[in-house]
Amino acid sequence: MQHDRHKCLTQSVVTSLDISRLAALSIAAVVIIVGVPLWWRTTETYRAWLPVSQIKDLAKLQLHLSADVEVVFARGTVTPEQQKKVPLTQTQDEEHTVDGDLLMQFMILRSQNMKPYRTATIMEEDALKKPTAAEADLSLHMLSESPCGSLVVYVIPESSSLLPEDVNVYIGQRRTALVRISAQMRVGKTLEQLLAQLEPQIKQVLQVMSFSHTDITVALSDRVRFRPGNKESIADSMRAFKSSPGYEITFSLLNPDPKSHQLHWDIEGAVQTYIQPLLTKLSPLANFSMDSQTLYYTMLGVTPRFDSSFEAYTLNADSLAHVINPVEARLGSNAASSNPVLNFLLYVPDIRHSPLYIHDHRKQEVPSNAFHSPRWGGIMVYNVNGFYGSETEFPVHVNINMAKVMGVFLAQLRLLLGVQSLSPPPGFLVAPCGSTGLADWELDRLMWSRSVENIATATTTITSLAQLLDQIGNIVINDNIAQQVSSAVTSLQLAMAELEVGNLGFALQYSKEAILASEKAFFDPSLLHLLYFPDDQKFAIYIPLFLPMCVPILLSMLKIVSEARQRRREKQAKKE
Amino acid sequence: NINPCVQIIIHLLSVISQNSAGQFFSSGHTNNWAVLVCTSRFWFNYRHVANTLSVYRSVKRLGIPDSHIVLMLADDMACNHRNPKPATVFSHKNMELNVYGDDVEVDYRGYEVTVENFLRVLTGRLPPSTPRSKRLLSDDRSNILIYLTGHGGNGFLKFQDSEEISNVELADAFEQMWQKRRYNELLFIIDTCQGASMYERFYSPNIMALASSQVGEDSLSHQPDLAIGVHLMDRYTFYMLEFLEDIHPASKTNMNDLFKVCPKSQCVSTPGHRTDLFLRDPGSVLITDFFGSVRKVELTMDAINLTDPINPVNGEEQKEVYSYADQLPVSEIIHQKPKQKDWHPPDGFILGLWTLILLVFFKTYGIKHLKHIF
Numbered sequence: 001m002q003h004d005r006h007k008c009l010t011q012s013v014v015t016s017l018d019i020s021r022l023a024a025l026s027i028a029a030v031v032i033i034v035g036v037p038l039w040w041r042t043t044e045t046y047r048a049w050l051p052v053s054q055i056k057d058l059a060k061l062q063l064h065l066s067a068d069v070e071v072v073f074a075r076g077t078v079t080p081e082q083q084k085k086v087p088l089t090q091t092q093d094e095e096h097t098v099d100g101d102l103l104m105q106f107m108i109l110r111s112q113n114m115k116p117y118r119t120a121t122i123m124e125e126d127a128l129k130k131p132t133a134a135e136a137d138l139s140l141h142m143l144s145e146s147p148c149g150s151l152v153v154y155v156i157p158e159s160s161s162l163l164p165e166d167v168n169v170y171i172g173q174r175r176t177a178l179v180r181i182s183a184q185m186r187v188g189k190t191l192e193q194l195l196a197q198l199e200p201q202i203k204q205v206l207q208v209m210s211f212s213h214t215d216i217t218v219a220l221s222d223r224v225r226f227r228p229g230n231k232e233s234i235a236d237s238m239r240a241f242k243s244s245p246g247y248e249i250t251f252s253l254l255n256p257d258p259k260s261h262q263l264h265w266d267i268e269g270a271v272q273t274y275i276q277p278l279l280t281k282l283s284p285l286a287n288f289s290m291d292s293q294t295l296y297y298t299m300l301g302v303t304p305r306f307d308s309s310f311e312a313y314t315l316n317a318d319s320l321a322h323v324i325n326p327v328e329a330r331l332g333s334n335a336a337s338s339n340p341v342l343n344f345l346l347y348v349p350d351i352r353h354s355p356l357y358i359h360d361h362r363k364q365e366v367p368s369n370a371f372h373s374p375r376w377g378g379i380m381v382y383n384v385n386g387f388y389g390s391e392t393e394f395p396v397h398v399n400i401n402m403a404k405v406m407g408v409f410l411a412q413l414r415l416l417l418g419v420q421s422l423s424p425p426p427g428f429l430v431a432p433c434g435s436t437g438l439a440d441w442e443l444d445r446l447m448w449s450r451s452v453e454n455i456a457t458a459t460t461t462i463t464s465l466a467q468l469l470d471q472i473g474n475i476v477i478n479d480n481i482a483q484q485v486s487s488a489v490t491s492l493q494l495a496m497a498e499l500e501v502g503n504l505g506f507a508l509q510y511s512k513e514a515i516l517a518s519e520k521a522f523f524d525p526s527l528l529h530l531l532y533f534p535d536d537q538k539f540a541i542y543i544p545l546f547l548p549m550c551v552p553i554l555l556s557m558l559k560i561v562s563e564a565r566q567r568r569r570e571k572q573a574k575k576e
Numbered sequence: 577n578i579n580p581c582v583q584i585i586i587h588l589l590s591v592i593s594q595n596s597a598g599q600f601f602s603s604g605h606t607n608n609w610a611v612l613v614c615t616s617r618f619w620f621n622y623r624h625v626a627n628t629l630s631v632y633r634s635v636k637r638l639g640i641p642d643s644h645i646v647l648m649l650a651d652d653m654a655c656n657h658r659n660p661k662p663a664t665v666f667s668h669k670n671m672e673l674n675v676y677g678d679d680v681e682v683d684y685r686g687y688e689v690t691v692e693n694f695l696r697v698l699t700g701r702l703p704p705s706t707p708r709s710k711r712l713l714s715d716d717r718s719n720i721l722i723y724l725t726g727h728g729g730n731g732f733l734k735f736q737d738s739e740e741i742s743n744v745e746l747a748d749a750f751e752q753m754w755q756k757r758r759y760n761e762l763l764f765i766i767d768t769c770q771g772a773s774m775y776e777r778f779y780s781p782n783i784m785a786l787a788s789s790q791v792g793e794d795s796l797s798h799q800p801d802l803a804i805g806v807h808l809m810d811r812y813t814f815y816m817l818e819f820l821e822d823i824h825p826a827s828k829t830n831m832n833d834l835f836k837v838c839p840k841s842q843c844v845s846t847p848g849h850r851t852d853l854f855l856r857d858p859g860s861v862l863i864t865d866f867f868g869s870v871r872k873v874e875l876t877m878d879a880i881n882l883t884d885p886i887n888p889v890n891g892e893e894q895k896e897v898y899s900y901a902d903q904l905p906v907s908e909i910i911h912q913k914p915k916q917k918d919w920h921p922p923d924g925f926i927l928g929l930w931t932l933i934l935l936v937f938f939k940t941y942g943i944k945h946l947k948h949i950f
Binding site: 272333 | 604695700715871878
């Protein structure tokens, strides 16, 4: 009897052990198969897919800039037999490697595609017979308008009277240049020799009118600054504003002495006549918004000294740096946009400090009486003491000569926007820029450097964004960011393709789109990495949650395993 | 027949005078920004607000305009209920110097000073509706001064007594600024306990950092004012400010002098600095490169000759007559007669009270009395 009960007992004990073993195993199975993936999925951050491989390809930036150049021979430059052989093509390629920082390596391939050489048509010959170079330029422009980015060089014989004696090259207001060959270049030479002699001159013309290596370096200046360049290029890169989708221009009239001077300036008319044409011409580059204001009782921060040798008050160049800050606190700005602001100030000195002249380092008067600050704007001092005598009744009503003022402001605006004032090589005559204030080839140069700058900036933004998102695994990447990145990548690829073909207008447009999309993606407010968990904090959070649950499971697993091993040992012992 | 030595000297002098224009561009920056943050709230942390406002005052005096300063104060001490002198914040005892003044522009105040907002200002990831004064609109030629003060520990800085920013997050934020070229050079000054731990993790180039105490040391406060009842300033900032009072916009003092400010004898803690990430030699960096705003200037040599007469803008256009839209009809409000109050049934309280009284009555005296009532 006892034996039976003992057997029953052992049987029921065995079954309950079985059940408990099964329970422990199933709990462990649920935890591992269901729990761990569930915990993984609920704690992972949503990261939309980014085209990482395309971004890596973009990082090796290989820009191929090409410009079309046409060389036209006028009558008298080539002999009739040479004329028959004239169609000859040549492509000049130049490769530049610009080292960026660790992230990117730039390789810019510059090529100027020479279209087939040709001789001038009858109408062009007529145009070249005009009395002055400016008129010839105008009528050549009427005949055919060259597209953006291209150039036409007319080779004229030495007998032509278009250019003065010591000038060999004339650079027009549009996209044409006139090159005069001398007699010894032409006589007794074959066509190839003639072209070989002409080549350095044409290269010089291209250096001035089209993009050059310094332009590219300046455009990429924020990435390649570590290499010490020459002072002028550093100064150029620091002076002009960075490429931005829009700019705000503010004209301010500072009248520190309203009791003596009642100033009147027709700013609306002046802006409409003088500044607006330039801004309209620059509209492919950026949007411009303008406003104006008058500030009373605003003094310059520096007291000018009276110089008896000039019978006037002077501000020397060293003290100019301290003028801007006290004034800047009074200038307002449009709070709605984050666009860079260009400030142009017209200061009319008060009667006790009139007339006021600005002197340079050599104590000589600056003819424009104005100075500008890189990436800020310009200030011009306008003296009105010449407009009235000493017995007049104060306040004196003064009409400001806006043409003179706007002439200076326009020159400063050109510099601040990046139109470089190069001193042309000897023997060159550059036509003064027209009423718009910008020659067509200057616009082309600006567009080239802006496109390169936009493409480089957008590429580095996208590349660093991809690297950042890769490095910090906790940041959530939403779908809209992924979409912006993809559209930026496509725009960049299109822009580079258009640059290779030479369509400058489209390239600039695509590069602007690329910049907008990449900036929107990089500066999206949701990309803020706030969840930094050091390892000890991670352990501190998870251990109290999971350890109490895992300890019984682990221990029961161990117990099951040890029991199974014991049973196997018993079975083996029984067999033997 | 000039002596060759004299010739050389003349040549050198001319070279030097030519280079002074080039010297303008030696530091590589064209504008200055400052981000000044006070991270603690409550009245007994008066000294942190005074610290930040003193640095703000110095920076403004040396030329940085308000539009280029982002000032974040976590609490309002000037108009605090416990301030015996309202609308003032003093930095010297005996109330010598009121750093609050009447020209203070606080961009982030009170509860807006959070770790998130601070990081958003630095990295530029602000919502599009943020106004210009709350943004750090620096570019690749900006020198930025960042000053933090408050309570800190080994590797973190406490914001608002409820959250903290770690040194890793700060280093990552600076790296993101560098990636987007949002600064040319950065000067980071921190006045908290164990402040040196906050700049240990920086890895972006062109950053110089100063801290008021090393890891394991506490930064101490300077002097209490018995009338106001709290400590007015911290020692490191106090001595730094005394140093800055001697700087004017044209001075040539360099960073090596700033490193010597507040030695252990005065500060009790050991101030530290870190310059290994900085490209230029600290001896060639002027104090005004970061604390002031000396603009580079070029003379305009050309002018364009404009000859067209001005087109008169149409003055005969009908100028729109603007009328003021009444936002709040004040005249209607003040001349209103008081409305007749409608009768409301008694409140629930009164109803409940009466029900209770009735129940008690009927309980005591029995239900048979009910038919006498109704």
